[in-house]
Amino acid sequence: MEYVFPTYARYPIDIVDGEDVHLVDSQGQQYLDFTSGIGVCSFGYSNQLIKDSVDTQAGKVWHTSNLYDSQLQDQVAAKLVEPGMLAFFCNSGTEANEAALKLARKASGKTKVIAFNDSFHGRTYGSLSMTGNPGIKEGFFPLVPSIEFADFDDDAALTQVDNQTAAVILEVIQGEGGVNNAHADWLQAIETKAHQVGALLIIDEVQTGIGRTGTKFAYQNYDLHPDIVTLAKALGNGLPIGAMIGKQELASAFGPGSHGTTFGGNKLSLAAADAVLDQLTPEFLTAVQAKSKSVWAILKNEIAQQSIVTAISGQGLMIGIHLDEQVNVEDIVKALQQDGLLTLSAKHNTLRLLPPLVMNTEELTTGLTKINQILSQFAQTKMEAKS
Numbered sequence: 001m002e003y004v005f006p007t008y009a010r011y012p013i014d015i016v017d018g019e020d021v022h023l024v025d026s027q028g029q030q031y032l033d034f035t036s037g038i039g040v041c042s043f044g045y046s047n048q049l050i051k052d053s054v055d056t057q058a059g060k061v062w063h064t065s066n067l068y069d070s071q072l073q074d075q076v077a078a079k080l081v082e083p084g085m086l087a088f089f090c091n092s093g094t095e096a097n098e099a100a101l102k103l104a105r106k107a108s109g110k111t112k113v114i115a116f117n118d119s120f121h122g123r124t125y126g127s128l129s130m131t132g133n134p135g136i137k138e139g140f141f142p143l144v145p146s147i148e149f150a151d152f153d154d155d156a157a158l159t160q161v162d163n164q165t166a167a168v169i170l171e172v173i174q175g176e177g178g179v180n181n182a183h184a185d186w187l188q189a190i191e192t193k194a195h196q197v198g199a200l201l202i203i204d205e206v207q208t209g210i211g212r213t214g215t216k217f218a219y220q221n222y223d224l225h226p227d228i229v230t231l232a233k234a235l236g237n238g239l240p241i242g243a244m245i246g247k248q249e250l251a252s253a254f255g256p257g258s259h260g261t262t263f264g265g266n267k268l269s270l271a272a273a274d275a276v277l278d279q280l281t282p283e284f285l286t287a288v289q290a291k292s293k294s295v296w297a298i299l300k301n302e303i304a305q306q307s308i309v310t311a312i313s314g315q316g317l318m319i320g321i322h323l324d325e326q327v328n329v330e331d332i333v334k335a336l337q338q339d340g341l342l343t344l345s346a347k348h349n350t351l352r353l354l355p356p357l358v359m360n361t362e363e364l365t366t367g368l369t370k371i372n373q374i375l376s377q378f379a380q381t382k383m384e385a386k387s
């Protein structure tokens with residue numbers, strides 16, 4: 001690519017077509033998709049209800065700005081939020097977290113924010129400042145002040161949350177950071193401590209939300225009660241949309257003129273989100289949980305047995321296969337591409353799987369079988385090289 005900044009280490013694959021849960025590149029090679037465009041296209045590439053909703057809206061009006069009322073925004077917000085919460089629409093996960101940071105500071109009148117090592121919240125200044133990955137901050141200092149880091153799933157974090165704290169921000173399962181789970185009792189202790197000291201709990205559901213872990217929001221698996229929730233990725237199934245959801249009592253801190261964005265809540269993205277949320281029914285989520293059960297049986301009984309696999313983490317259809325230092329996860333990703341399967345990597349040599357939630361059990365099994373075979377080949381090669 002000649003005319004685009006080289007900000008991404010891209011694979012030499014140009015995807016030009018997609019159907020259901022399959023993708024095709026410019027050379028005609030077909031792939032089974034275990035990425036969903038990094039957790040975005042959970043309803044795959046041929047969802048008729050989303051297409052119809054976007055087509056209908058495209059035939060009317062695409063964008064009107066936030067100067068005017070939007071029944072569509074209210075309709076989507078009503079489907080999205082839990083009782084007692086309000087939504088602010090934006091265009092991405094990083095923007096949703098910017099909104100959360102601004103709202104938390106303004107509403108609390110405090111500045112200190114606790115974030116976690118290995119977290120990822122985005123690339124704009126506020127969200128980058130809350131991201132626990134020093135490598136991606138290099139060259140961009142000074143960042144936003146008063147953001148402190150603690151270790152994830154570690155009780156020492158509790159002492160860092162004090163009366164000065166405006167907010168604690170976390171992913172209940174860290175995605176980019178290596179698909180890292182936290183214990184339910186740790187998450188609940190963080191929430192309790194935050195609320196004791198008058199700090200807001202912000203849960204970043206950009207990657208975990210919209211059914212990825214088998215519930216609408218991943219925090220629902222842990223009996224948590226966040227003050228603010230951020231979303232993006234799967235909410236629009238590929239049309240750009242983000243959302244910050246916050247408790248109704250925070251509304252006075254986000255009055256007219258306090259925050260905004262031209263494209264936020266634009267009608268095309270909202271039309272996609274509307275159809276996504278209509279399909280995120282209890283029956284759909286039950287089906288995701290049932291498929292996940294079959295997937296986790298294969299992960300535990302077969303893939304975890306491979307000598308180069310050190311652990312398997314995640315929940316539902318958000319999966320991390322942790323590899324030992326004898327192999328480089330990027331080599332596995334490339335070998336799987338050649339075998340017609342698209343996968344992702346994450347920090348700490350983790351093979352990350354985010355298949356579309358509409359993928360059937362047979363297709364999920366096909367992908368896992370390919371992964372098992374490639375891991376087995378790599379393990380064999382390593383053994384031969386050693387002996």
Ligand SMILES: Cc1ncc(COP(=O)(O)O)c(C=O)c1O
Binds near residue numbers: 092093095120206
């Ligand atoms: C948990 C989490 N938060 C925020 C973001 C940033 O979202 P976006 O890339 O839409 O700005 C990401 C992106 O990967 C994410 O995984």
